[in-house]
């Protein structure tokens with residue numbers, strides 16, 4: 001009887017040891033998994049300091065409140081909610097990435113409303129003035145997009161993605177490595193069949209031979225020869241009348257919407273056929289609008305334009 005009890009006790013003891021060992025191993029594994037997770041903290045204060053470039057002053061506001069103003073300025077409020085949610089995550093990631101990297105703007109600001117150096121922003125009053133029809137409906141939709149993605153950012157290998165975005169890609173987004181000369185996480189060239197309803201999807205611009213030559217500083221009968229293109233088809237280098245230009249230089253001098261263009265000589269001048277609007281990196285906003293209209297949700301939209309990125313909740 002004693003022996004049996006002892007046996008039972010021994011058996012129990014082995015089992016307990018196994019359980020304890022299992023718990024320890026699991027704990028170690030979980031500990032390791034937790035250590036591999038990215039660690040982020042919000043900026044010291046929940047508020048963000050925004051530089052208003054037109055008036056040259058700063059405004060301090062809640063981080064998520066700021067994002068409402070960015071989404072309101074950066075994407076047409078008529079787009080479906082899921083597109084606005086994708087834009088909200090992009091805007092939050094872009095801002096977060098800038099805060100982590102310590103970007104600064106005039107008067108000690110952390111962000112600026114100048115889209116040339118940061119992201120556009122409008123206050124509620126400015127939005128109302130620009131949207132006299134359905135102001136409340138549209139503004140609430142934007143607030144909903146920010147609220148329903150609160151704290152979510154795009155990450156890759158524990159770091160926020162450089163979540164660039166642009167108006168219209170024209171059918172294929174740009175490969176960052178082709179522009180910057182080095183790989184950039186999640187900024188790869190992907191096909192896009194959803195931005196066809198943008199006015200910039202394909203555009204034709206006409207110049208007289210004289211205007212074309214004067215803007216580029218070349219001979220009047222000069223023609224364009226593309227020397228190098230990025231993998232998406234955008235112009236990297238071209239020769240016009242014996243002079244070499246970067247695609248960006250031609251875009252800027254002729255006021256083209258993007259560096260994706262070709263040229264045709266017509267009887268009365270030069271025709272430039274352009275595709276897309278903007279740099280073509282990351283999210284195509286009109287594409288996001290098109291995907292949302294087809295029923296894709298914001299996670300599907302983001303994973304299409306930022307290949308390999310994951311959504312992380314702060």
Ligand SMILES: [Zn+2]
Nearest residue numbers: 192195284287
């Ligand atoms: Zn597109």
